[in-house]
Amino acid sequence: MRQAPAAFQRGHDHDQCVHDALNAAIVHCRQEGTRLTPLRRKVLQAVWRSHVPLGAYEICDALVAHGERVLPPTIYRALEFLENNGLVHRMASRNAFIGCNQPGAHxxxxxxxxxxxxxxxxxxxxxxxxxxxxxxxxxxxxxxxxxxxxxxxxxxxxxxxxxxx
Amino acid sequence: MRQAPAAFQRGHDHDQCVHDALNAAIVHCRQEGTRLTPLRRKVLQAVWRSHVPLGAYEICDALVAHGERVLPPTIYRALEFLENNGLVHRMASRNAFIGCNQPGAHxxxxxxxxxxxxxxxxxxxxxxxxxxxxxxxxxxxxxxxxxxxxxxxxxxxxxxxxxxx
DNA sequence: AGACAAAATGTTACATTGTTGCAATTCTTT
DNA sequence: AAAGAATTGCAACAATGTAACATTTTGTCT
Missing domain, CATH: 3.30.1490.190 (Ferric-uptake regulator, C-terminal dimerisarion domain)
Structure with a gap:
């Protein structure tokens, strides 16, 4: 039997996952000449911190919990950027977003x-x-x-x- | 080149499509012992009459246009029945429903x-x-x-x- | 640096989609 | 006919997504 996908492995160092994903995103955007602004980075971070796909309003809540006041249109715009750059994916069946570990427009x-x-x-x-x-x-x-x-x-x-x- | 799927063929007799689909649904439900009530039949018919997937509220409108006053919870319940019985499918990427021509729980x-x-x-x-x-x-x-x-x-x-x- | 244009974000208000809870009705079974 | 289950009607509401415009930030050119 092959190895289970990383996301299904319990007990992995998720902080490291998030950290690596953020770094990969920063590198990717630098290469592409796109701007991973602080807001977009925070949204991406919120998505990655969750083990399960997050809805847009859950991302709002997560950011508020970190002391950031961000409203839906801003979240959706950030998500649009992140999705266009292949940094997050939208799960249509769940109205929720998950981080992508292979940046690039998919x-x-x-x-x-x-x-x-x-x-x-x-x-x-x-x-x-x-x-x-x-x-x-x-x-x-x-x-x-x-x-x-x-x-x-x-x-x-x-x-x-x-x-x- | 193989033949295009029926749904992509222009100029077909769509009334006949709807008619056949309704009959197939009636037969299927009779076989399964489930109840294709008048309301459910009307919802299924509305879905089939459309060439493109219909949202729940569009189904409401379509039924109102046919003189039926039906509210969202009723529509959603009918759709739930129809989907559970494999008579319609929900297109997650569009929040819309399309008829299935092969009844049975898919x-x-x-x-x-x-x-x-x-x-x-x-x-x-x-x-x-x-x-x-x-x-x-x-x-x-x-x-x-x-x-x-x-x-x-x-x-x-x-x-x-x-x-x- | 200063001025301008473009991009990004903030804010309000609203549109769309989906659900909860309960009452009323209809159908089935006895 | 009566009891119980399934279905439908209805009001209110929750959740999700968007439009329009104001404001701020960033990048570029002189």
Whole structure:
């Protein structure tokens, strides 16, 4: 059996995850010439600090808890920037956002969402994604963005029967 | 080149589509022992009459236009029934519902959504869906529901050259 | 540095989408 | 017909997302 995706591993050093993600984002934006402003950084940080996808209003709350007063339009604008730059992904089935650990504008994504604990793992686009796009192409459909959201049970929740960490 | 999915074919007899879908739903519910009440039938009909996915409030409007006064909670309950019975699907990326022409509780679905005209085609679950589920399983994730939503251009819109909403 | 233009953020108000809780009705079963 | 379950109606509300415009910050040019 292969190793579980990082997001499903309990007990990892999440502060380190957040730290690494922020650094990667800073480097990425410098390379791209885009501006990861303090606000955008705080929003990205809030998203990363959570183990589960955060809704826009939850991000508001998280920032308020850190002493920042930020209102919805500002959050949505920051999220738009972050998503356009491939730093966060929107989980359509949950109206929530999760950090992406492979910065860069992604049009395709595959996610495993645990229905018990809410954790999300992002899988790299693989062969079957290519095959799907080819299949669509054979039907004369030009796929520009393909999102796969699988809901189920992660190993820990399937074993424990609990509802997560 | 294979044939385009029915939903992308212009000029088909859509009244017939709706009629057939309603009949199939009636048969399906009779077989399953579930109750396709007049209200649920009207909601299903409204969904089918539209070529593009309809939001819950658009369904309200459509029913009002047909002289039926129905409020959101009622719509959502009807949609819940219809979705549980595999008669409609919710497009998460659009907060909207589309009719399913293969009644039965589906946990998996693959959709091609044209960003220009909004038409949606449902593809049958195929090999690559199975492969994805197997891939998730190899990661110790038990996928119970897999939804693939591909946004792009259908043949007609690609030919027309517009880029849509 | 100073002035200007562009980008980003703040703020108010509002639009859309979805839910809760309870009352009234309808259907099924006995 | 009567009891119980399922369905629908309804009012109020919660959650999510956006438009429009004011203000501030940043980058660039002289």
């Amino acid at each position: 049009h395709h994504g595959r996610y495993l969402i645990c229905s018990a604990c809410g954790l999300v793992a992002e899988l790299p686009a693989g062969d079957n994604m290519d095959r799907f796009i080819a299949e669509a192409h054979a039907l004369n459909f030009e796929a520009r963005s393909v999102r796969v959201e699988a809901v189920g049970l992660c190993a820990a929740c399937a074993a424990g029967g609990d509802s997560g960490p | 946990h998996h679905g693959r959709y091609l959504i044209c960003s220009a005209c909004g038409l949606v085609a449902e593809l049958p679950a195929g090999d690559n869906m199975d492969r994805f589920i197997a891939e998730a399983h190899a990661l110790n994730f038990e996928a119970r529901s897999v939804r693939v939503e591909a946004v792009g251009l259908c043949a007609a819109c690609a030919a027309g050259g517009d880029s849509g909403p």
